[in-house]
Amino acid sequence: MPSPSLENQPESAPREKRLRRDAAANRERLLEAARSVFAEHGLEASVEDVAHAAGVGVGTLYRRFPTKDALIAELVREFMEKVVTLVTEAAQSPAGRGLETFIYALGEVQAANRGCLARIWTDQTTTGLRDVYREHIAALLKDAKAHDAVRVDASVTDLDILFWSLRGIIETTGDLSRTAWRRQAAISLAGLRPSPIALADPPVAEEIIHRSRQSTLVHSERGS
Amino acid sequence: MPSPSLENQPESAPREKRLRRDAAANRERLLEAARSVFAEHGLEASVEDVAHAAGVGVGTLYRRFPTKDALIAELVREFMEKVVTLVTEAAQSPAGRGLETFIYALGEVQAANRGCLARIWTDQTTTGLRDVYREHIAALLKDAKAHDAVRVDASVTDLDILFWSLRGIIETTGDLSRTAWRRQAAISLAGLRPSPIALADPPVAEEIIHRSRQSTLVHSERGS
DNA sequence: GCATAAGCGGAATAAAGAATCCGCTTAGAT
């Protein structure tokens, strides 16, 4: 094993060569600026705005990310990675509580990344992460049902649409309210609790969920 | 009272002069085309696409609507008018059932107008209609509570966020699924039914709803 | 300290799309 001081190959997969220290810092600042600017003005904020917010020129942005889309894709990737982390952590929650824990945690990340939520379900480069995530929530749901925290006729697709619905609220309320999506989450969770009254509509077919990944996407924008 | 055959002043408010028959038809076709193209490709679909979908040139579109925004605003206006109609009709429902009826009806209109949903809550020209609508849903909620169909701690703002949440689903699933938003509506309604278990989060303040009208907006787009 | 590959800023370029203009066409009043 090489000595720690010689870490020229940072980790397992040293994505290309190593960046110069200042360049690495700029890359981070760019991503952070992008998150913030896109959250504020939506994805149609200009590349120049992002670069300036990061305190660099557009040239710098383009040396690191070949296109605007690539920049957004990286935000999406980091988001999905965070989601997978959270869902994994949630699995450690006390029996039967994992799902609820995860729902609130996911709401927080979505809110923190509201600029790029639009691309999350359609981005084709993170399909793998999305599959992992989906396996995990299926397990959380099963656990919740086993502990009588959730009605037995709830399906994984109900969780998918729950997350989409929270996205709608987060995009609408922007940074005005953390309460809004939490309240809706609470109401939905209440609706998912075991009940003798059947739900008036059937769950969504898995296939629909998969197809929607390929076709629909949404942009965000914000006015003054 | 003038004879019906001389209706040079069509109705109460004859919005400007009367359009030539072909021009009036084109105007309708443009609005319909806009609804469809925006639903398909989002609001960033080009004006030219809309004009062509309507079978006319861009010049024709611009003679009728001074800007692209004006066209969108008209879609929004017609949407809001429809919403007000629906909420008024829902008030005729059997006692205690009006709210549920309206929620499903609103889902349908939202789905039929998914292209321009993004502008609905921020459009400043339909504030009046929105206020009317809001008075009505307050009444529907009160009625539902009176008939024990909805929990007493539900607030009007819960309905606001419910509608935003449905929007999120409709925008994500596009025309793939009518089931998706209905299922979420069913779950939310279940969560809003009277229950001894209090909701984990407080309702959203009215003020937040009003502020979000002025600041946040969202665009839609669709790929492939 | 020096050499130099890596980085940087921002002007210049290019493409897309909104809005305008103008010569030709037609509904519909007489």
Place this chain on the structure above:
DNA sequence: ATCTAAGCGGATTCTTTATTCCGCTTATGC
């Protein structure tokens, strides 16, 4: 049947914004 204001299409103009290019600067390994 005729006349003309209202309409029409679409080429053209004007903006906005992504992306490229290039001469100057600076970490970093020796």
